[in-house]
Amino acid sequence: MEVFEVRDPDIVQALQWTKETVETMITRAFTNAAVRRSIWSDTPNKQHSLSDVFFTVKDDTHVELTNVKLLREPDFRFTSINSCLESFFLAANIDIGDLEVTADFYVNNSALDYVLPLATSGQVTITFKNVKAEGPIGVYPIEDCFLTKNYSLCYKPENTTIKTVHKDNEGEATVELGVDSTANLFKDETLGSHLWMDLTHLLTKLLKMELDEVLCELSASDLLQGESDYVDGTIEHSNAVNVVTNDIFDKIIANANNRINELNLSTIPGPDIDASFKKKLATVVTTGHFTARNGTFQNMASLARKGDVSIAIEDGKFVIFGRVGLTELKISYDHYTAKLMDVGPTGKIQTTVGRNEALFKFILEKTDQKVKIRLADFKITDISEIEAHVTGLGGLNWLTSKISSWIASILRWKVAPLVEVNVKENVNKVLENFDVNSLLKK
Template sequence: MFSSELSSGFKYMIEQVAPRFQEDVIRAFNNEGVRNALMHNKNHYNHKMDNILVSIGDTKIELSKLIFPWTPDFRIVNLTMNFSMLCLDVNLKLGDLRVKGDFEGYNITLQNLLPAILAGKIEQTFKDVVATGRIGFLIRGDSMVLTNYDIKYEPSETDISVKYYASNGSEVETKRTKQNSEKDSLRDAVWVELSDILTRLLHSQLGEVLVERSLTELLLGEDENLRDLAREHSQRANKLLDTLLCTAKDYIVDKNYRLIETPLINAAFKEKPSGLSQGAFQTGYGFIKDLSTLSRVQDLSLYEDKQRLVVYGSLTLREFKHGYDHYSCSFEDIVTAGQVKATVYNNKIFVKVTLLKEGERCKTQLDNIRVSTIRDIDVDASRLASLIWLAPRVERWVIGNLRHIAVPVLEKHITEAFNYAIGKTDCVSLLINY
């Protein structure tokens, strides 16, 4: 084991207090869930989601006015407090989760012949969702603060239902079921943001419960043992990730990855859904910068057993700019051109590095790089002139394109840099000599 062992006496004390503490946390968690549900249902609370732009060949689909219209019921299958690894192991059932909104679909080739857009309502139901994984906590003052979420949400299958009006005025409704093994761009795009919403809701419910518990009272005044272990875990995890991050950033600079190219936007629109005139909005290739500002802003978590040691937590881009140096927009006899700039003020990039213990040798691998959070985005489009009424749509297109099309490009470049860093770093020595 790389991390220190707790003394037998302290282990025994934890074994005595842990079951009662877990029961207390579970009871308070369930009560908090009931309170949240009553409050949100009374206020008819909806979680608004960003627009989604999906391109499949020359077919374009836009989902808009998306909402997740309720607070899920987190039902505990298992919740185990692992004091020696400063984490909670969780297994939760969330039931069926529904996201609904509007859709527009069109084909670029068809657009050149006929200005036709198919529009209607869409509803996606994620069936029997479960959440499994672990949540690392940090000790702040006399509290345990849930910080690093290594949680995977997974539905059993997904029902997709759409409604639209046919040319004869009759309403058409179709429905299909997608298995997890099937690729589906629309489902996957919705799932990314929904997972972030679920983590925030889980943190609000579980984090509030845990932070109110006094560590000193729980451990009968023997909490300094756990504090020492927490400091050791943070120092080991932070040193490993900081070293990898430094090498990865050098690679980013050497490869001229501070600014990376992202896919373009090609969208069609009408001033009103019932309007006859149709416009077009197109950009050149976009960009994301500055990847060299990738930073750690909080302590990471460490988990270890006989087979592996895992370091996990979140990084952030201190400067996250996105945009397009050129766009063109045409509607009726109006033609405009300009630039689009966006700034992301709140972002988290989840990273997970695993050291596999294989006999006398150890193998280090990058298990996950994932942009888990993108929020608080400011978008500015220049020179819209008389098409200024289009500004809210441009903002939604840019954010939708960023979240679901540009972000995978960002993840790819960061993954490449970290894989390079792992290949150049003696991770075992860093963990031993922390």
């Protein structure tokens, strides 16, 4: 498509000549970094904190993970990379190896609390075996280098193992469970599935930091034969492509927002919360219960683009992809009850969400001299910095942080899939009559 093509043949050739240099530099830099880590494996490795996890199994068993940590820096190794700077993207296949996450766990069966209180706590280790990532990474020229901006990577582990250590009547007990297939990770309510959004968001963040550092070492003017005019021309073309792709994104999003508003779909019911918590009173550990009802999630009609959009070529077709977010993401509950020893407060909850992000991916297909656009994917990739504002807690005010983490897990595990389905449905309806050809001719 002409709008995405560099017009100056000299710049095209210069960009194509950078291919081997860029690919070799990236592959070597990440391999050397991994080797350095292995040589210094006896030194303390940097750990990364992840969000707490809470979910309910079969309506009455509450599972909570706290103090969640990724135990080591991931070793990104590019097994293959295709540099296409004339189209401003890198196509990458990355081997990350095993990722080990540890956490403290607490499991309570609320249905039995009034008959025979049962709760288990201990430590758990979740190991994601042989993790790989694949997909396009958007790049852009700035001043005298290239940097990355959008990542459309699919992360997949080969399998997952879960090991718990807890106290039983005979002392310390260790149990290990293997989850054989990747499909189980995403379809079943496994511990790994509840960690996956936060973990992959962290992986992308760490990869971007390392990859940008490597790319910054490559001078754009040196790559382009020392010709400053070539650098200026590349930046000018990149800006022109951004105008078109950003316009396509913005118009699709605006139409989707309008449709969601017109159909009164901007607000949906929020899932109920049923959770257990423990508190030591004198020498006795007591289990408390928390419920929240009449939840409301909003606003699905507040989609907005975050940063410039990227382009890539997959299977001979142009792909445009970029980040969006909900500018008014809130969830509230009209009524909650917190009880400890059958006594406790009631009130309301308002929640603010500091960060949320999703990836939009569209495919452009040319048929009969016309271009059609279709939705390839919409996936929420980050919901974080969540703070609950709770009325009436009084002496149980220390529960606020737990309520925030419970709501965060509800948003990631239960609300996010509903939002994805609703947004996809409305965007697909918008695209049925969307004229992308007029935008591509600008």
